[in-house]
Amino acid sequence: MDRIKKFIADIGWPRAIIALFLLSLFVLAPFVNVRIDSSISDTLVRFGMNGILVLAMVPMVQSGCGLNFGLPLGIIAGLLGATISLELNALGFLGFFTAIAISIPFAVVFGFGYGQLLNRVKGGEMMIATYVGFSSVAFMCIMWLLLPFRNPTMVWGYAGKGLRTTISVQEYWGGVLNNFLSLRVGEFFFVPTGTILFFALMCLLLWMFFHTKTGSAMSAVGANPEFARAAGIHIDKMRTLSVILSTLLGAIGIIVYEQSFGFIQLYMGPFYMAFPSVAAILLGGASINRASLTHVIIGTFLFQGILTMTPSVINSMLQTDMSEVIRIIVSNGMILYALTRGVRVKSR
Amino acid sequence: MKKREAAFNLKRFLMANIVPIIFILLSIFAIPISQFSASYLIQEMLIRLARNSFLVLSLLIPIIAGMGLNFGMVLGAMAGQIGLILVSDWKVIGLPGMALAAIISTPLAIALGWMCGAILNKAKGREMVTSYILGFFVNGLYQLVVLYLFGYLVPIRSPELVLSRGYGIRNAVNLLGIRNCLDYCIPLTIHGIKIPLGTFIVIAVFSFFIIWFRRTKLGQDMRAVGQDMEVARSAGIPVERTRLISILISTVLAAYGQIIFLQNIGTLNTYNSHEQAGMFAIAALLVGGASVAKATLPNVFVGVILFHLMFVVSPMAGKYLIGQAQLGEYFRVFVSYGVVAVALVIYEWRRARERAYARRMFRGEA
Amino acid sequence: MSSTLLRMEGITKSFFENTVLRNVNLTLERGEILGLVGENGAGKSTLMNILFGLPVIFETGGFEGKIYLEGQEVCFTSPLQALDAGIGMVHQEFSLIPGFTAVENIVLNRESTLYNFLVEIFGERLATLDYPKMKDRAIRAIKRLEVSIDPEMIISEMPVGHKQFTEIAREIEKENTRLLVLDEPTAVLTESEAEILLEAVKRLASQGIGIIFISHRLQEVLEVSNRIVVLRDGEITLEKKASETNIREIASAMVGRRIEGLTTRAAQERVFSTPTMTIEHLWVDMPGETVRDVNLTIYKGEILGIGGLAGQGKLGIANGIMGLYPAGGKVTFEGQPLPLNDPTIPLKKGIGFVSEDRRGVGLILDEGIALNIAFTAMQIHELYIKKFLGGVVKWRDDRAIMKAAREYINMLAIKCLHENQKVRELSGGNQQKVCLARAFALNPKLLFVSEPTRGIDVGAKSLVLDMIYKRNREQGTTIVVTSSELEEMRAICDRIAIVHEGKIAGILPASTDSSEFGLLLMGAKPTVEEGVISVG
Secondary structure (H helix, E strand, C coil), rough: HHHHHHHHHHHHHHHHHHHHHHHHHHHHHHHCCCCCHHHHHHHHHHHHHHHHHHHHHHHHHHHCCCCCCCHHHHHHHHHHHHHHHCCCCCCCCHHHHHHHHHHHHHHHHHHHHHHHHHCCCCCCCCHHHHHHHHHHHHHHHHHHHHHCCCCCCCCCCCCCCEECCCEEEECCCCCCHHCCEEEEECCEEEEEEEHHHHHHHHHHHHHHCCEEEHHHHHHHHHHHHHHHHHHHCHHHHHHHHHHHHHHHHHHHHHHHHHHHHCCCCCCCCCCCCCHHHHHHHHHCCCCCCCHHHHHHHHHHHHHHHHHHHHHHHHHHCCCCCCHHHHHHHHHHHHHHHHHHCCCCCCCC | CHHHHHHHHHHHHHCCCHHHHHHHHHHHHHHHCCCCCHHHHHHHHHHHHHHHHHHHCCHHHHHHHCCCCCCCCHHHHHHHHHHHHHHHHHHHHHHHHHHHHHHHHHHHHHHHHHHHHHHHHCCCCHHHHHHHHHHHHHHHHHHHHHHHHHHCCCCCCCCCCCCCCCCCEEEEEEEECCCCCCCCCCHHHHHHCCCCHHHHHHHHHHHHHHHHCCEEEHHHHHHHHHHHHHHHHCCCCCCHHHHHHHHHHHHHHHHHHHHHHHHCCCEECCCCHHHHHHHHHHHHHCCCCCCCCCHHHHHHHHHHHHHHHHHHHHHHHHHHCCCCCCHHHHHHHEEEEEEHHHHHHHHHHHHHHHHHHHHHHCCCCC | CCCEEEEEEEEEEEEEEEEEEEEEEEECCCCEEEEEEECCCCHHHHHHHHCCCHHHHHHHHCCCEEEECCCEECCCCHHHHHHHCCEEECCCCCCCCCCCCHHHHHCCCCCCCCCCCHHHHHHHHHHHEEHHHHHHHHHHHHHHCCCCCCCCEEEEHHHHHHHHHHHHHHHHCCCCCEEEEEEECCCCHHHHHHHHHHHHHHHHHHCCHHHHHCCCCCHHHCCCCCCCCEEEECCEEEEEEEEHHHHHHHHHHHHHCCCCCCCCCCCCCEEEECCCEEEEEEEECCCCCCEEEEEEEECCEEEEEECCCCCCEEEEEHHHHHHCCCCCEEEEEEEEEECCCCCCCHHHCCEECCCCCCHHHHHHHHCCCHHHHHHHHHHHHHHCCCEEHHCCEEECCCCHHHHHHHHHHHHHHCCCCCCCEEEECCCHHHHHHHHHHHHHCCCCCCEECCCCCCCCCHHHHHHHHHHHHHHHHCCCCEEEEEEEHHHHHHHCCEEEEEEEEEEEEEEECCCCCHHHHHHHHHHCCCCCCCCCCCCC
């Protein structure tokens, strides 16, 4: 009994409850005529879709900038890349990588500015990040109306200008990763191999980065800024770099998301996108100042699992759709838990 | 020497009030473009002052206690809405209806405020982001209650309130019974402009309450806690309790504020009204020149007027300027969030500078 | 009723194994000023914490002995009880609300209030404040001090002296205050402000308040006190009327602490002539350890000690040179000017640093021993790095790090389970060894070690000191040890410089008699005739 208690204390009770909840959903599924194989398949698809967006939390948390509530900034860079690639009529894998290539410079510039800002507001990063994210989304709403896009599949038909709220990428590069080396067993089971491989590749790259000299320095800045400074590391530079990396991953993440989802969502679409990612990584076991790839993988799987399973299982049981409410409670409850828990590593 | 000081003071005044000044300039630019008539704008501003001031006022007390902008005020707004839903189900109308809604919402708001205060005491130094997320979290609980338990556990008799499936409240609740009952309970019209005198009286009474409150022992303790928790603690002031009370008062007032807000509008948007309440109240306060650490009554009223002036004017200005009303809408969304972002940045920036300055002072003469 | 205000009898206190107070007896008469003197760590603050009933005392197992206040036995379990009993405390750091006026601070949480009906419903806290009455009370308190403070001035706009007076006024405004503890009240004041304060203190005593006056400025203590008590190693080593003693006697009663288990070495006079670092007019803005104007030459191959009381600035010197706090002045290292304010430069030039703040600056507590040891060398000298793609990718070579870590663990006898054990789990002594190992891994030419033995057990102390000594003798590394423990420095150093009020008060060979150091610590010039002692 004590061992169980200790185990729960180690992983934290919200995490334990949610893992148990997910497990019970999977157990219940067959009894309410929900197919396990299609559920797992859905979970995998969503896992691949969202993984990189969750990964985008890691660099900033590791460098002590807190949870990246400013993720929408990275998403905007990705959206710019995606829309411009469509404007260029780039198709298939070429289109997908064009979108990424175009989004990179935007992400770097946005990330740099955002990083400079966060360096000046140390200690208040999270709230400011949230509002920087919100205002940049709102600003881009204006820009989506004004930017001179011409491609008729993207702009409003009647006005001839201004981008639509949702744009289909099906005919350009929709599903290029999902279908790459994909595995289909029977009618219901589908593995989006390409997307998961791409996510794995990103994880590997980030893992490698944290094994280099610079990566080690970045972790040290987050773990103990005073220590890092005494070891001759420029704290602000490392923090800026981490913000750029997070923004970049956010940009790539949204493009991967779109190729799987099939649509680009503009305007207020990216508004709340940071919250599920923040919740996912916390669910995986990260805290406000420590996050690892394991946290990303476990967290994304648990979170997306819940999102997939609750509508199908709970709906069949109660004949009502509570998934949205459960999502709100779980994700924000998780963030709240981390905020009241997280102890600031502060010397002196 | 004197001259330099004067120039310095002017600069300091401009810097301290940079946000309202920018808004005044924006309005001067946008009002003529929007082609609104003066009487329309005045009427509109009076309505919005009545509608929003109380909500904004509810933010003041946590700022005194050093807890920053109380994003958790949406908790109070939700409590107020639950009161209104029940009152409209019971068909209690007019001022008694409003009073009953307030009475129902009070214990709810106290409970929620207590919870919010207790949680924020666990997240010192991160109050704002925590109360912000708490708002979302409680929103989830609110939806659970209103969307699933109302009509299921809580009996709701009026069919027009309940979703067709038999339980859960509809998206929009008509508040015709209490619409404007406070605003125009004392009818007054000047030059064709209707003055919501009733609400203004309530707001005035409440403004005096705040002025009075600042002079009480509790208000003084809050100021002390807000400036230096450790010193206050060593002087024997119960810090945690004081902070909790400040949040509690704010939450209860937000509940009343939301009731006043909705009696003016006349329809309750069951699942959205409270979210907007928090957002707009905070933005309005900041537009009025308040900061995270300091807010006054003039900040509230100037802020409500300037913010809502921009709100009313910008879609039309956008339409006439670029031909797209949509543009103005997005612009005002951008401004609402942008002003909060800027205010937060300025606050943190100043705090960092003050810390550096305090260190230099400590050093003494080298 | 006797005139004895406070009697502390047989006070003994240990923090775990470490006894910090041994059978201390202290009395204070009404209207008496007692000067309490002692080095840092002599037990003064613990004694005062016991008097005030600070929670830390009870969390660590309470204390032995009895306290009588006006003949009645008391035992406070919280500072608030002590305040209620009429004991006031004025700290070194101001305990004032910065945005409040002097009036509001003086009556903080004891405000005069006016009744209104809401009090019946919601309680006392809804009574409104009675500003005129509060102001009256504050002015009366200020008058008792006979100083001129503007009662309506905001604290943050006041000069430091006025803040100190406000704080004292607050304590004496309490109607029942009969005992006042002043902890280094003059530390932040200018000379003229200090004089006014001393006058005010005397005046309070003449009104019947008993005062315990703690200060490192001996001249001041002698001038203001009726009686002087010196603490050393938790025992009273001197108790005399102020008129019957002098600075030299006090100084030698203070210094000369016993240190157990120190390796005794034959005194060996080494002579050095090649300067490796010269420091001219150095100032460092380190909070609480401000360096004002330091001139110092460090010779190649020596072990130099830097001593001084806490807060005088000895710690600031190393921190300033290493670029960790804003600093200015001229520093030359190996004949070349050393730019300040950039931590990278001294490290790259071969200057190492072991910080006094071991857990804050010295270590990443949640990382393994190996990474902690290798980190700085990896970042600065690119040791333990494998390069790929022509140096674009600098890969951390974990295997090389492990190997190096094992070597240092053996060399410094670090007790641990394995190389990757989290540093947080180690004892203080072993954590300190990890810090030393990291500095050694840099292979420095000049090494600053600050407070190497602070907070570690006796066995580890001598081991750490031996390690520093060995490094100097075997590798010829020039080492600067900054420490509050004079005797420890005397055991390993060649010369010891004493810092007082941000300046070097003097440099003496380590073999000099300890009472000479005692005088320097107090800011008095040594070997000068009595009576003409000048105070720094």
